[in-house]
Amino acid sequence: xxxxxxxxxxxxxxxxxxxxxxxxxxxxxxxxxxxxxxxxxxxxxxxxxxxxxxxxxxxxxxxxxxxxxxxxxxxxxxxxxxxxxxxxxxxxxxxxxxxxxxxxxxxxxxxxxxxxxxxxxxxxxxxxxxxxxxxxxxxxxxxxxxxxxxxxxxxxxxxxxxxxxxxxxxxxxxxxxxxxxxxxxxxxxxxxxxxxxxxxxxxxxxxxxxxxxxxxxxxxxxxxxxxxxxxxxxxxxxxxxxxxxxxxxxxx
Amino acid sequence: xxxxxxxxxxxxxxxxxxxxxxxxxxxxxxxxxxxxxxxxxxxxxxxxxxxxxxxxxxxxxxxxxxxxxxxxxxxxxxxxxxxxxxxxxxxxxxxxxxxxxxxxxxxxxxxxxxxxxxxxxxxxxxxxxxxxxxxxxxxxxxxxxxxxxxxxxxxxxxxxxxxxxxxxxxxxxxxxxxxxxxxxxxxxxxxxxxxxxxxxxxxxxxxxxxxxxxxxxxxxxxxxxxxxxxxxxxxxxxxxxxxxxxxxxxxxxxxxxxxxxxxxxxxxxxxxxxxxxxxxxxxxxxxxxxxxxxxxxxxxxxxxxxxxxxxxxxxxxxxxxxxxxxxxxxxxxxxxxxxxxxxxxxxxxxxxxxxxxxxxxxxxxxxxxxxxxxxxxxxxxxxxxxxxxxxxxxxxxxxxxxxxxxxxxxxxxxxxxxxxxxxxxxxxxxxxxxxxxxxxxxxxxxxxxxxxxxxxxxxxxxxxxxxxxxxxxxxxxx
Numbered sequence: 001x002x003x004x005x006x007x008x009x010x011x012x013x014x015x016x017x018x019x020x021x022x023x024x025x026x027x028x029x030x031x032x033x034x035x036x037x038x039x040x041x042x043x044x045x046x047x048x049x050x051x052x053x054x055x056x057x058x059x060x061x062x063x064x065x066x067x068x069x070x071x072x073x074x075x076x077x078x079x080x081x082x083x084x085x086x087x088x089x090x091x092x093x094x095x096x097x098x099x100x101x102x103x104x105x106x107x108x109x110x111x112x113x114x115x116x117x118x119x120x121x122x123x124x125x126x127x128x129x130x131x132x133x134x135x136x137x138x139x140x141x142x143x144x145x146x147x148x149x150x151x152x153x154x155x156x157x158x159x160x161x162x163x164x165x166x167x168x169x170x171x172x173x174x175x176x177x178x179x180x181x182x183x184x185x186x187x188x189x190x191x192x193x194x195x196x197x198x199x200x201x202x203x204x205x206x207x208x209x210x211x212x213x214x215x216x217x218x219x220x221x222x223x224x225x226x227x228x229x230x231x232x233x234x235x236x237x238x239x240x241x242x243x244x245x246x247x248x249x250x251x252x
Numbered sequence: 253x254x255x256x257x258x259x260x261x262x263x264x265x266x267x268x269x270x271x272x273x274x275x276x277x278x279x280x281x282x283x284x285x286x287x288x289x290x291x292x293x294x295x296x297x298x299x300x301x302x303x304x305x306x307x308x309x310x311x312x313x314x315x316x317x318x319x320x321x322x323x324x325x326x327x328x329x330x331x332x333x334x335x336x337x338x339x340x341x342x343x344x345x346x347x348x349x350x351x352x353x354x355x356x357x358x359x360x361x362x363x364x365x366x367x368x369x370x371x372x373x374x375x376x377x378x379x380x381x382x383x384x385x386x387x388x389x390x391x392x393x394x395x396x397x398x399x400x401x402x403x404x405x406x407x408x409x410x411x412x413x414x415x416x417x418x419x420x421x422x423x424x425x426x427x428x429x430x431x432x433x434x435x436x437x438x439x440x441x442x443x444x445x446x447x448x449x450x451x452x453x454x455x456x457x458x459x460x461x462x463x464x465x466x467x468x469x470x471x472x473x474x475x476x477x478x479x480x481x482x483x484x485x486x487x488x489x490x491x492x493x494x495x496x497x498x499x500x501x502x503x504x505x506x507x508x509x510x511x512x513x514x515x516x517x518x519x520x521x522x523x524x525x526x527x528x529x530x531x532x533x534x535x536x537x538x539x540x541x542x543x544x545x546x547x548x549x550x551x552x553x554x555x556x557x558x559x560x561x562x563x564x565x566x567x568x569x570x571x572x573x574x575x576x577x578x579x580x581x582x583x584x585x586x587x588x589x590x591x592x593x594x595x596x597x598x599x600x601x602x603x604x605x606x607x608x609x610x611x612x613x614x615x616x617x618x619x620x621x622x623x624x625x626x627x628x629x630x631x632x633x634x635x636x637x638x639x640x641x642x643x644x645x646x647x648x649x650x651x652x653x654x655x656x657x658x659x660x661x662x663x664x665x666x667x668x669x670x671x672x673x674x675x676x677x678x679x680x681x682x683x684x685x686x687x688x689x690x691x692x693x694x695x696x697x698x699x700x701x702x703x704x705x706x707x708x709x710x711x712x713x714x715x716x717x718x719x720x721x722x723x724x725x726x727x728x729x730x
Contacts, residue, residue, distance in 0.1 A: 020445035031418055031442065042421025043313050052313040085306045085315040089361070089373035092263065095270070096354050096377055100384040103347055104392075184271025191264045203308040204256040 047078050062215040070211030070220035071145040079150065080223045084205045088190060090152075091230060095187060098237045105244035112248055114170045126168030133161035141231030145220040151227040155234025162239040166246045173247070179240045186233035193222055193229075253293055255304055255319050258327060258360040261286050266353035276349030277342070283353050284331075284338045287360070291331040295720065298324055303366065303426075311366070312424030318366035321718025322500075322557070326363035326492045328720070329565060333485050333572055334359070336696075340576050340689050341477035348385060348477075355381040355481070359489040368413045369423045371493065376406055379457065382486060386470045388478050394469030401456055401466045409453025415446040429501050447502060451512055454497065457490040458549060459542045461519040471538040476579030479534065483541045484572040491548050491564050499552035499560065512553050517644060519546030524648045528655050533578040533588040536655055540614070541571055543652075547629075547645065554641075556632045561719050562625035562707070569700065570610035570622065573693045577607045580689060584681045590662045597663045600686055606693015608660055613700045615653045621704035627711065 021031055032038075039045040046052045050059055050068040059067055069077040079087050141154030165172045197206030212219030265283035269276035301320035303311055319327075334356055338345070345352055358381060361374035379402045386395045417423055419442060420431045432439070455463035471479055498504065504512065520543050527539035544567040551560035580603075581596055582588035597604025613622035626649065633642045706726045716722035 016448075017445060020442070031415070037418075037421075039421075043423070044421070046313055052309050081307065082309055082313060083307075083315055083369075086370055086373050088263075089370065089377060092266075092354060092357070092377050093373070093380060095266070096351060096380045096384065099270070099351050099354075100380065100387075103351070103384060104387060106347070180273065181271045184267045184269070187267040187270070188264055191260055191267065195260060195264075197307070198254060198256065201308055203305055204254070204260060205307045207307070 047082055048074060050077070052082065059214060062213065065213045066211050067214055068211075069207065069223075070214060071223050072215045072219075073145055073147060073150075075148070076145050076150055076223060076227075077220075080145075080226050081207055081220075084194075084226070087226075087230070088194065088205070091187065091190065091233060094234060094237055095183070098183075098241045101241045101244045105247075105249075108250045109244075109247035110250050111170055111173060112246055118168055118170060123169045126164050130161045130165055133164065134158055137161065137231065137235065141227045142224065143217075144227040145223045146215060146217070151230025152234055154227070154231035155236075156238060158231065158235030159238035159242065162235075163242050166242055174239050174243055176240060176243060179236045179243075182236040183233055183240065186229045186236070190226060190229050190233070193226060197222075253290055253297070255294055255317055255327065255364055256306065258287055258290055258294075258331070258364070259357045261290075262353045262357040262360070266350045266357070269350040269353060277345055280345060280349040280353050281338060281342070283356060284335045287331040287356060288335040291328045294319070295324055295328045298720065304364075312422045312427035315365070315367045315370045316424065317364040318426070319364065321716075321720045322492070322496070322561070323364050325561060325565075325719040326489070327360060329569070330359055330363060330485060330488055331356075333488065333568065336572060336692055337477065337480050337485065337576070340692055341475070341480065341579075343685075344388065344475050344477035348388070351381050351384050355385070355485075359485055362489045362493050366425050367423050368416065368425060368428070372406070372410055372413055375409070375457065375490075375493070378486065378489065379403075379406060382482065385478055385481060386474075388475055389470065389473050391469070391473065394466070398466035398470050401463070405453045405456030405463065407453075408449045412446040412449030412453060415449070419443070419446070425496070425501055432502075443502070444508060447504070447508060450497060454490070454494050455515070457486070458494050459487070459519075459545050460515055460549060461522055461542065461546075464519075464542055464545075467538055467542060468535070472532070472535050473582075474534065474575075474579060475583070476576045479575040479579050480572050483538065483575050484568045487541060487545065487571075488564065488568040491545060491552075492561075494549060495552045495557060495560060495564075498549075499555065499557045503555060504553060509553060513550060516546045516550040516553060517641070519543065520550065520648055521546075521644065524651045528651050531590055533590060533593070533659065534575070534582065536590075536659065537571065537574055537578060540652065540655075541567070543648065547648075550641065551629055551632075554633070554636070554638075556629065558717050558719070558722070559625070559629035559632045562621075562628050565719065566613060566622040566625040566700075569696060570614045573606045573610045573689075573696050574614075576689060577603055577693065580681075580685065590659055594662055594665050598665070600681065600690075602690030603686060603693065604664065606690065606697045607663075609697035609700055610693075611656045611660055613704070615656050616649055619701065619704050619708070621700045621707065624704050624707040624711065627708075 050056050053068060056068065061072060069081040071077040071081065137154045137157035140149040140157055141151045144150030144154065162174060194205040197208050198204045200206065200208045207221040207223070209221035211221050262283040265279040269279045298319070301318070304317040304319060305311065305314060306316060307314045354377060358374045358378035362371060362378060365371050365374060383395055383399045383402065386398060389395070413423070416428065419439060420428050422428050422431060452463065458464075459467050471482060474482070498512075523539045523543035523546060527536050527543060530536045530539060544563065548560050548564045548567070551563060578588055581593055585593060585596070587593070597607070609620065613620035616623045616626045626645075630642050630645065633645075703723070707722060710722070710726040716725050
C-alpha cells in the first residue's frame, strides 16, 4: 500500500512537471525549445563576448591581448573567473564530503585483504601506467584555460591513478598525513589568492595578474594557478577518500 | 570591512585545520570570535544597503553579496549565536573542528548571497556539514534518512533554479526580480513549477511538515552541540533564505499562496499538538521549533517580513539556551523525560534562570521579546483584515503556554522528601560547564528582556522594515 501511494505521488509529480513545462499559460511557450533561445538579454552573451565590464571587439585566438578574463576556453572563464566564487564553494563541497568520509571511516585502519594475491606483472605494470596517468592529469589542469578540462577532471584523473595502485597492489597505501597537508595547503592558497585580489584590486577573487594573449599557455592571469591548485586539492582529497574505502578498521 | 571576510576567514580556518589537525579547535575558536567581532563592526558601520561585488565583475554577471538591513540582521545574530554555541558546547567539537568552520562560512554565505545558484552552493555545503554534525548522535540510520531527504530537497531546489534561469537568463536575485516585473502574463503562469520546486526544496531545511520528517530522529537524542546548531543556527539561516526568496523576490498571490499557507498553517497546528503530547524535553522542544518554523513561513508568505523576522529571532535565541540546557541535563542524568528531571533547577538555579526566561518569552509573557514579536505579528495580520490566522496563532499560543509551564513547574519542583530525583544525579555535573551555560543563559535572558522593552516602547510608531533599523530607531527614541 505504502509503495502504491509513493508511486502515485511520483506519477502526479511527473505529470505536473510535464504539463507545466509543455503547456504553461494556455499554449504560449514560456520555455523555449533547445537551440531557440535568444541570447541577447541573457548574461551568457556577455561571457561569450568577454564584454561584462564594457563593450568589446571580436576576440581572435592567439592574437587578442589583455582580454577580460583572458581564457580561450569560455567555460573556464565562467567557472574560474566570472563565477569563481561558486567554484570555491564547489571545492568546499568536496572538502566537507571527504571530511565526512574521514570522520565516519576514521581510526586505525589496515588494507582490505584480497582473495588472490596480485602478481608481479600486475603490480609493476600498474606503477608504469601510474606515471603516465599522473602526467595526463597534470596536462588536464595545466591546459584547462585553453582546452576542455581543468582542475576537477585533472584531479580526478590523478586520483584514478592512485585508485589503480590500490587495486593492483594489496599492500599499497598513501601517506594520509601528507595527503591532508597537500589538500589543506592547496585549498588555503585558493582562498589566499582570493584575499590577495581583495587587497590589490578591491574585490575578493579579483584576477590581479596580466591576462596575456588569448590561447597562450601563460595567459588568463590567476586562472591556471587556481586550476592547478584545484587539481592538486581534488586529486589528494579523492585519494584520501579512496584510502578510506580500500581499508578496514583494526579491532583494538 | 568587507563582509566577504565572514565567509573567507572561516573557510581559511577550516582548510588550515585540515592540514594541521592538532590546532583545528583553536582555529575554529578563532574563526568564531573573528566572525562575531567582524559582524559587530559591520553592523556599527552600516549606513545603507550595498552590493558587494566579487571578482570585479559587475552584477548581474558576477556573483555578488547583498548587505542590507535584512542580511545584516542575519549576519549579526547568526555569528553571535554560533559563538555562543561554541562557548557552551566546545568540548563536543573535537573531531568536527574543520566541519564546523565550514558550517560557519556556509551559513554566512546563505544569508549574504545575492545570487540564486550561489545560494544553492552554500545551502549544499551547509547541508552536507549538517549530515556530518548529526553523525555525532551515533545512530547513523537517522542521519542517512536526513541525507536522503536533504539531497532530494536540494535536487528539487536546483531544478527550480535551472528553470528560473531558463526563463529569465540571469541568476542574480535583484536582476531576476526586475526582469520578472517586466515580463508578460504567460511568464507568470510558467513560474508555478519553479516556485513549487523551490518551496519543496526549502521546506526540507525549514522543517515544514511533511518535508521535515528527518527532524525527530536526528534531534531527539542530540547532544547540546548538534541540537542547538540545528534548531538555532541552521533554522535561522534557512528561514532567512526562505524570507529572501518568498518574502522579497517572489510575492505570491492566488492559489499558490493559499496552498503554501495551508502547508505552513498545518505545520504550526500539527507540530504544536505533537509538542504538547511529548513527555521528553528535547522532543517537545524540537516539535515546538517545527511549529515556530511554520509560523515564520506563514508570516513571510503573507508579506509580513518584519513580524516574521521578529518571531524568528525570538524563537532561535530562546531555543539556543533551551536546547543546550536540555542536552546538558540529558547528559548528566541519562534521561530527558520531564518527570524524571524533577527539581533539576532547584539544585542548579543558575541553569534554570536562562531556561525559564527563554521559555516565558516564547510563551509570550509581556515585557519579554517574544511578546513584542507575537504582538507585531498579530497586529500585522489584523491590519490585513485577516481573522482566521490570528485565531489559529492565538490558540496555538495557549497550547504552547501549557506545555512550557508544565516543563517549568516540573523542573523547578523540589520533589518529595526521600524521593530520588534528578537533583541527586546532577551531583556530578561539572561546575565550570554549569557556570558557562548559566552565564550565557543570563546574558541571553538579559537581551530578551531589554529587547522586549525597547521594541515594545516603540511599537507601531517606528516605520522600520528591518530589525536593525527597528532597534536603532527604538534606542534613538528613548
